[in-house]
Amino acid sequence: MERSGPFSKKIFIQRDYSYGTAVRFSSEFPQELRGKIGEREFQETIDEINVIFEEAEAYNCQRYGEGCLACLTGYTIHFCFKTHYQKCTERAARYIQERNYHIFERHGVLMGDPMDRGLRCIEVNITYDGDQ
C-alpha cells in the first residue's frame, strides 16, 4: 500500500478578547500541535507576543507625550519617525521569526506574522510526516 506523503495543515490562533479590544492572542494550546511542540514552548511564545502588543498599546506618560508632540506638529512628525506601535509590531515579527528558527521549524511548525492576517489571528503551518 502506498504511503501518503507529508501533508500540511493550517491553524489560526484566535484573538483573546477577554480584556477588551486590545491585541491579545489566545494561549490555549491547539490539539493539532500536540506531539509537535511542547505546550510550554507554545504558551511562552504567545505570552511573549502578548507582552509585546501590550507594550505597544500601553497608556503611560511617555506615550501621551509622544501623542501630544505628534499632534502639535500636525502629525508631520510621522513622516520622519516610526510610531512606537510600529516598532513593536516589527519586534513581534522578529521574535516569531527567531522562535521559528530556533524551535518550531525543526518540528515542522511555522508561525506567521500576525500583521499578515490583520492582527486577527496568528497563522500556524504544521507539516506532518506522511507516516504519522
Added chain:
Amino acid sequence: MTQRKWRVFPGNNRFYCNGLLMSSTQVAVFLFVIVAVIVTACLFFAFDCRFLIQYVHPGTIPLALIGLLGAFYVLMFLLKAGCTDPGFIPRARQDEAHYNQGLGEPDPNTTSTGYVGGTPSKYRTVEIHGQQIKLKYCVTCNMFRPPRASHCGLCNNCVENFDHHCPWVGNCVAKRNYRYFYLFLVSMCIMGLYVMSINITVMVLASRMVGFVNALKTYPATVIEFFISGFAVIAVFGLACYHTQLIATMKTTNEEIKNTFRTSQNPYRQHNVLKNFCITICGPFPPSLIDRRGFVKDEEHHGVDYGATNPIMMDPEQRSMQDTADTSSQLPLTTSTDNN
C-alpha cells in the same frame, strides 16, 4: 510580477501616491471643504490681516501668525482624517475563511430552516470583561467581525472601531483616524470663531473710519469670510460637542445610534473621563493593517488552500456570495482555484 497590494485591494477605495494615501470613492465634498478652508484662510491673510497691520497697528502681526498656525492645523487634521486608512481589516483569504466558519456556534434560527449538513454559523460569542458579546460573521470579509468593528457599506470593508462614514471628509471615521476627525472638528470650531471675531473687529474699526456702509463696500472679503466661517461653526459646533460627549463615555457614534449598550454596561469603558480623552487623542497609534504598499505574494494570488481543518458545508446562497466576493477581490489575477 510584483504588484503593490493597494492595486488589488478589494472594496470601494481610491489610493493616491502609490498607496500612501487613500480615501473613499466619493471625494467631491471633501475637496470642497479643503477649498473652502484654503479660500477663507487666503482672504483672511490678504485682507483682514493686511488691514490690521497697515491701518491699525503693526503690533497685530501675532494675530496673523495665530491664524496661520490655526489654518495649518485645520488643514493637516482634515487631510489626515480624509486620507489615512481608517482601520480597515483585510479580508480573510480562503484558508482562513474555512477555519473561521468552524469557530461559530450553531445558530438555532438557521438550523431550524432545515439545511442538510448544517449551515455556517453567523455568530460567535466571546467574553469581554465578563460580558458576553456576539460577533457576527461577515460574508464579504469572511471572518467574525472583531468587537466594535462594523462593515462600512460605502467602502465595502470591515473597519475597526467603526464610528461612521463621513461624507465631509470622504472617508470612514474609525479607529485610526478618529482623533484626526475630532481634532479637525475642534480646531475648525476655534478657527471659525477666531476668524469671525477678527472680521467683526475689522468691520468695527473700518466703519469708524469710513462709516458702516462704506466699510462693507470696501471690504467685501471680510463679509464673505464671516459667512463661510459662520456656516462652518454652525455645522461643526454641535458635532464637536456630540463627539466630546462620546469620547467622555468611550462610545462610538455607531454604538450610540444603535444603542448597543442599552441593556448592558459598556465593556470597553475606561472609568476616568480625563483618561478617556488622553487615550483617544494622545494614545498609541495603531498601525494600518492592510499593508497597502506591500507586495502581493503568490500564495495570496491563487488563494491556495493547504487543507482547511474545519471544512463546513456552505449553503449555496452564501457560497455564491462568497465566490463573487472572492472573484472581485482577485480581479486582475489568474484563475483562482476553488478547493472546496
